[in-house]
Amino acid sequence: MGEEGGGRGCGTPRELQRLKQQALEYYRENDVPRRLEELLNSTFYLQPADVYGHLANCFSKLAKPPTICRVVGKKVLDGLGLPTLQVEIFCTIQNFPKNICSVVIATHFEVHENTFPELAEAEEVERSNAVSTAVQWVNETITQELQGIAPSNQAQVDQVLRTFFENKVQEDKERKELEKSLEESTVPVPLPLIPPPPPPPAKKKGQKQGMKDTLTEKPIIPPEPVEPVLCGSMAIGAVSLAVAKTSALLGSNPLYVDIALLKHPQEQPTKLTIPSLMVSLVSCGKSSPGKLNLMKEVICIPHPGLTAKQGVEMLMEIQKQINKTIEMPPPPKTESKKGHNGGKRGQQLITGKMSHLGCLTIAYDTIEQPLLLIQGICANLGLELGTNLHLAINCAAHELMDYSKGKYEVMTGTHKTAAEMVDLYVDLIGKFPSIIAIIDPFRKEDAEQWDSIYSALGSRCYIIAGSASKSISKLLADGNISIPKSSGLIIKHTNQTTMSDLVEVTNLIDSEKHIAIFGSAEGESSDGSLADLAVGLGVRFIKLGGLSRGERVTKYNRLFTIEEELVQNGTLGFKEEYTVLGSNKDNDKAAESHEAAAEVAGELREPPQPIFPAEAGEESAKA
Structure with a gap:
């Protein structure tokens, strides 16, 4: 008693008598x-x-609210059988510890299918160290720092995690400086003898001025240093997500509702929308067996008037037809005609395997072939590109640069300068106007070409920065999303990205009138929380990869569940048309599309009602 009273002598008979009187x-x-x-x-x-x-x-009801009592980190496997981090949250509820939930986060490492064994082995060691360090952080310091904090206080949790991470960054910096100073003090470096520079070669008569200089007039900009990722940083993002999920479960809310409340703390929205799907159907990029390198992903985007489930059903039918097409034997060679490229068009398409992105890897030799394949299949199914569905291309230009030549290798043996790439994209959009988005058309270093393609195509399709974009922490530190110049950004939940960071970066993107695309990592986990994050944050598109592989299908299924819940609660909002800077569709067509979306989603039933929280037992509305 004396200790609880702060040493004021509350254990005396007088104090005990006063407490009894208060109780009475x-x-x-x-x-x-x-x-x-x-x-x-x-x-x-x-x-x-x-x-x-x-x-x-x-x-x-009189008990103390739940508080975090323990956080547990474990090393588990992701969808590719590679190590990643799982985090479990335990809370004290009515004086008893209880395991509330767990999440699995994807790592930031890219998947390199055709790489040197030495590089693959080095990355394997780096990944293992990153996960082991994250597990250690979670089980030692982080679990101690978060003890006693209510999981509903996401801002406080994220601030604790941010402070912890900043301390780790400082420790890492001091360690590297100490190692560098020790190396410099123990290893004497002799000064090299620098010979005098040779005299310039005598200019021969008749040699034209600047002939050789024109080739090196604009040297290729070397790649920027990779943004450093602190070993173990995935612990921050994983714990932040786990706490958010814990808070939602304890409050009997879906996770997307709690994320939406973080996004809109002042004014609770009455509607939530399902992001438009970006579904990868074909992969024919650098790792495919064909000559074409340019298209890492050919992506289909269903019309916004369709529900997520209807869109996926349509794309599943297209995928079935792709499978049938690549299994068909090639026509006889005698039928090929000169001048029509008939031989190439009739060649048997080779598929090596299902990509780690969940789509088919097919060998192609020209840029038009995969687009013509999808266009032909849509025509056979009675679907119209540009109306029922649209296309997008992930160029992954950073994988195409041949630094020895200073050019992009769009096809095996075919190299183009950055300026020539602009013409290539303009010509491609002219031939296939159903392409409404180009992802990573250039490396991020080619700022001049980003400006050029945005000026040439920004009113006809979205120019998206994916790998070319800075990390979320860098975006928030700079407060600038306009470099490189683009229409929108792909954001991912990896490393030290907290829930507060996701809210802040999407607010920044919204304020700049850009579009936000929530993307999955290349090596994904089976955790479906990404779908909740995308819906709660209100992003425009969600890019989950293909319609195969369990770690990706899990997220599509979660989207279907969220969509059904929003329809039943009468809180499913309209999706916007795919208009670019006022684009080519008139207001009447947009209105018709909205009416179609309303009929599909069941919007023409009841007046809007709050979604926070959705009450149990609410009568399901008819779609």
Whole structure:
């Protein structure tokens, strides 16, 4: 008692008498005997166990709110069988520790299918160290730092995690400086003898001025240093997500509702929308067996008037037809005609395997072939590109640069300068106007070409920075998303990205009138929380890869569930048309599309109602 009273002597007889008097007054003021009698009378016909249950529920309201008591990190496997991090949250509920939930985060490492064994082995070691360090952080310092904090206080949790991470960054910096100073003090470096520079070669008569200089007039900009990723940083993002999920479960809310509340703390939205799907159907990039390198992913985007489930069903049918097409034997060679490229068009398409992105890897020799394949299949199914669905291309230009030549290798043996790439993209959009998005058309270093393609195509399709974009922490530190110049960004939940960071970066993107695309990592986990994050943050598109591989299908299924819940609650909002800077569709067509979306989603039923939280037992609305 003395310790609880702060050493003021509350264990004395006088103090005990005062506490008894306060308890008696509380007993009388709240009429405890009467309330207990009413409770017992209301449960007179119940079994004793039911009576005790009612009493337990009554007194549980007076219990202390749940607080975090332990955080556990474990090394598990992702969808490719590679190590990643799992985080479990334990909370103290009515004086007992209870395991509430767990999440699995994807690592930031890219998947290199055709790489040198030495590089693959080095990355394997780096990945293993990153996960092991993250597990250590979670099980030692982070679990101690978060003890006693309510999981509903996401801002406080994220601030604790941010401070912890900043300390780790400082420790790493000091360690590297110490190692560098020790190396410099122990290893004497002799000064090299620098010979005098040779005299310039004599200019021969008749040699034209600047002939050789024109080739090196604009040297290729070397790649920027890779943004450093602190070993173990995935612990921050994983714990932040796990705490958010814990708070949602304890509040009996879906995770997307809690994320939306973080995004809109002042004004609770009455509608939530399902992001438009970017579904990868074909992969024919650098790792494919064909000559074409340019298209890492050919992506289909269903019309916004369709539900997510309807869009996926349509794309599944297209994928089936692709499978049938690549299994067909090639036509006889005698049927090929000169001048029409008939031989190439009729060649058997080779598929090596299912890509790690969940789509088919197919060998192609020209840029048009995969687009013509999808266009032909859509025509056979009665679908129209540009109306029922649209296309997007992930160029992954950073994988195409041949630094020895200073050019992009768009096809094996075919190299183009950055300026020539602009013409290539303009010509491609001219031939295939159903392409509404180009992802990473250039390396991030080619800022001049980003400006050029945005000026040439920014009014006809979205120019998206994916790998060319800075990391979320860098974007927030700079407060600038306009470099390189683009229409939108792909953001991912990896490394030290907290829930607060995701809210802040999407607010930044929204304020700049850019579009936000929530993307999955190349090596994904089976955790479906990414779908909740995308819906709660209100991003425009979600890019999950293909319609195969369990770690990706899990997220599509989660989107279907969220969509059904929003329809039942009458809180599913409209999706916007795919218009670019006012684009080519008139207001009447946009209105018709909105009406179609309303009929599909069941929007023309009831007036809007709050979604926070959705009440249990609410009558399902008819779509």
